[in-house]
Amino acid sequence: MLTITPATATADTPDTACADQVRETSGFTPVLGLDLPSESDWLNQPVPYDFDRTAEVAGGFDRVGYCLELDGPEGPKWVWTSMEAFTDDATRLGLPTMSGQIVRQRVDDLDVRTNVPGVNVGGGQTGYLEMWPNQYSAGASTQVANASSQVYDADDNITGNTQGYGSFQVHQIGATRPSELHPKTVLAVNTFTSADDAALSVGIGTNTAGEPDWTFANNANSFTQRRLTVYARPAPATVTEGPRDRQLYPRDAQGGASVPVSGTVLDPRVRTLRLEVTSGRSTRTHTARVRDGQFSFSPRITAGLHSYKLSLWTVGAVERRVAHWTDIVSGDVYVVQGQSNAQAARYVGNAAGEESPWLRSFGSSTPDPVISGADRAWHHATGDVSYQSGSIGQWAIRTGRRIVDTYKVPVALVNGAHGGQPIAFFQRDDADPDRITTNYGRLRQRLAAAGIADRVRGVFFYQGESDSDNAAVHVGGYSSLLADWRADLGAAIPGGSQYLTYQVRTSPCNNGTAIALRDAQRRLGDTHDVTVLSTNGLSGHDGCHYAYAGGYRELGDHAFAVLARDQYRGPSAGVAPPNPRDAAFTDQARTEITVQLRSTDPLTVDPGAEADFRIDGSTATVSAVEYQAGGRLVLTLSEPAPDATGVTYLGHLRAGPWITNATGVGMLAFTGITVG
Template identity: 35%
Template sequence: MRKIFFGFTLLFFCPGVLAQVSFTAAPSTLQFYSRDTATDSCSVSISGHVDKNATAYSELKVKTYRNDTLTATNSRTLSYSGDSAAFSLDIGIKAGLYNYKYEIYGVNGTTETLIRKADSVVCGDVYIIQGQSNAEARMYDGSASENNSPFIRVFGSADTAAGDTLWRIGQGDGDMQTMGNVGQWGLRMCKLIVDEYKIPIAVFNGAHGGMAIQYFQRNDTRPDTQNTNYGRLLFRLEKTGLAKNVRAIFWVQGEENANIAGNISTYKKWFTELRSDWLENYPNVKKIYVFQIRNGCSTLADRIIIIKEAHRQLGEDYSDVPVMSTSAQVHESNNCHYPYTGGYKLMADNIYRLVRRDFYGASYAADIEPPNIKFAEISGKSEITLYMKRILDSLIWDTAWSDTDFSFNVSFVTVSGGATYGNKVILSLSSSATSVTNITFLGHQNSPEPFVLNRNGVGAMHFYQFSITTAKYRDSVSVAAILAANSITKPVDSVVTYSGNRIVAINLGGMNIVTIPSDIGFVDSLKSIDLSNNLLTDLPREIVALSPSGFLNVKNNHLCGLSDTITAWINSFAGDTTWKITQTVDGSQVCSGTNVIFGKSKKAGNFSECSYLHNRLTIKFSDVSDRHEVRIFVANGACVAAFYPRTGIADIDISGLRRGVYMIRIKTAGNYKTFRFCLM
């Protein structure tokens, strides 16, 4: 290892000054630095010692070029202690599609001597790809070279020899022994990031084809040992100093465990241990994306579905483990791997939508996650309805299906037809559904899928022995999710009203609710919703799937700046827009807007008109003979001002009041009128 690395650094030293300067840190050609997302920049460290016994430099100078334009010159005066002078510089560079070049000079009087040079240095984001041959993703049919970019970088390779310690520009068509290999779908995903967000990407692909999940485990005694796949990958990350900068890991594995007849619990156990080790060695990983495998690879479908179900359950078990289907991809001729077009390219496009949402600030959109079952119910004598998790998704039923794609706990029931409606799949059965207690979605064995997909062409996830439940169960579980999300221990029945077996009203008013999960959209029988007097700052997009025609109350929350869609939904079912005037930022400060007195100028007793202009509150009374009283209260009920006008007009200076929400109470002739006053 040391000889190889030393030979590499010789390429960048001027031979005449090699003995004079030793570096402990310095950039090399093609080196990749990790971006600080808070500052959108990287720090390039240059440090070492100068030997005075050679030429005694008085100064060290570093010139930084961005795309061949000199952008900075940094220098350090050398202070010798004995025969040696230490130096250290940290140079900040901006992330982006820039190639940085560094020239390091030793200065002696007016003479500058070039000591080291590094070119094509970049600053960006780091990812890991790991798993079997579909993570390696070499070329089987069609090249991915259209995605080649100088801003996609690779260090070393997954070769078991572990001898390569050089930075290279990435390519996608090679295998694990090919220098610079990213894999076809990995290269495509990186190119999408580079093109849209102008961020260079470094990929560490540790894939090894034909291996079970056990092969990828860590040696806990020696995590970075070169005798394990885990250790070789970790060595590469630590060698580059990027182990603590990995943003996400992509896991594509499972065919071999299906081949050896693995079971759900054992596979999940191995993955849980692997995930724990990853999060320890790569502490800044925020997501571990798992691809659910496809049927094929000469393995029986009833074996593969076990590992598929383990993959699906991992997404349920861990919030940091999104799962992506591969059911929409077309196998190439070996029925195990994928061509570029329709295979690895589609794989990249599908996972990229999640990456751009999770890491690059893209807004949430429907139809970007694979359709994934949430509930299954008998909805007719010979009919079962599958409810998918993403309530706002729009599903498509393709005609290319087979009656063997689904199976049930009873063999005499098969699927005779299907349709989709919104996020639901409606299955017509060959006979009565009475005896059906669970359903399995196997999918096709080798021929192209999918026949259930969303509007972006993302295929549905397969599932195993999923229990048939009822609409009442769906309602109850969904309301329970709302209570659990807000740490409320009340039973579901204490906050709902039933009609028959369905929940038709939910009363969560004044319960310090801070969030409403998307699950509320599954309670599609709701006619009345009370969410008033809580701490809500937003409502889930999925709530617009409901039609609470009887009653909707969201008053006295913190619902500022809602989307137009949700605002229109509230306006439609709340009956008017007065709910807006009860919303505050924090209980005292109103939602952003103009100074306004909320409430219409209408007579209430002898009170006739109220207006605000230039820090003065003007109240007019229709009967000047009555005794009038005006009091102003803050949100907690404390009175901050009282006025007793003796004429028909009260002209009140309120310039001393801070911005916030106040209550004005007007008393005249024994009658009271109270309304909200929002001052900004």
């Protein structure tokens, strides 16, 4: 007969059904226990646990376990689930009732045992945790494959600045995105911070008669027993520095990265540790002797489409895996910043097909400082939603996917954009650069926590609509922002980070004639040593934002072409946006003006493009435009223009005729090009 050794119990920590039924619990310490009341409002209050032994594992633990026991009309039910430690703070393992106690992330090596049918039992699964005191909605971050944005399940949306409901949920999910597996709830305790006198909502397995994660079930009174017990497994060694799951390490000049792993040994019997580094079918083993109670490793990984798994073991008298990290890669890092066209969420058409396991992001682009500060995890990059974990926008995910497919290197993109804001909103607080209530501080904190601030290869900036054609304010704000970026980012990049700024399509939105700010942006390439990108040539435009096809998709393609040229030694022909150098009359009658462009790339002039030109200081109009070899645009005028002082090109809203290069990039809007 199989003998089960239960977890250590005392008079204050009674046995549980999990300890009686599950062998794995024998190595765990029960650290928190609670007979759940029928209702509670513990918002910003300590939970009145029946016992609290968290101090006993404060030195370190490597796994966390939960046992939920319910006894109701269908008889006793129980579930045990354990997982890799998702925090090193034992006091954060229980119900989250305080502001900022937010856990919303994947966990690996999930083990589940239960007497409830429909729950997948066994080890080695992937889990997802949703633990917070806040209210929340059914909207999905898209981090969980096959989760719904219409019902409450394994991927719900925390409501920022609104607390007072509470979620404590463990789910089973597919390990990959996409996945054939649909998420299932393992256990749920909800409604514990509600002030509405509502009964707790509790359950084991997926609810088939309401919201799948038991939200709004309010069913606590149907059970005579409702007990939650929290466990932790004491660790023989703890890690003080190591990777995070799905982390991207910026590649260095040697074509890879070092991955530091170090820590402290707690069990004096441990004299040696082993680190296994696995990629595909190949495993490299490193060993380190304990010196003064410390250990350290620094294995190398290679940049490219190689995913690494690291496993740390104590060896000898205590043989145990004490840490495990999955899907570690080395690649390149870019930042996206600006207004809503930098957010580039879904307006018309989705970019889900651009997602890739080799595209990553860190933290959340949410403007809520509490939620932002709580998200310190690496995520799969997604393009269609905004203000969520891993959100990078549609054109950014297209750019990243093109880099992955073409140059076979993983890419991390971190998006800090916030829609509808003037350039003053994005400035650094020089007295407190990391202040999380500022947009700059939130992005700066994310990059620092990810360990990538000094390795940012490029920063994209799409902003200016909300500056309402005030060129002086915009250029002044951009100058200040650029100086701060250059001080804070890219210190380890030879020559520093590349800065790429878009000439906006309109400023303000739906105004196609205001030109002062747009022309000032065009000139930034000359005055600020940045790369200027065009938004002309895109017909999927609604007057302010873009559809995916004919808009954000092509913006991503154009951004990729520039990075390919400047960062990956790719082709340069047809990449730079057409940009005027000067203009002159080319006939004595002054009915023809030739605009000399800076590039000699061939251009396509659509019929009707002449309508977007203006002859400054004259009543003459442009009746025809022709491209001639050598980078010349020949403008035929409707009448002689002896008093002409300059040439202006406005572009236009929405679809219509364009002047584009071979990549499809439209000519930059301009004004004040003097006619010689």
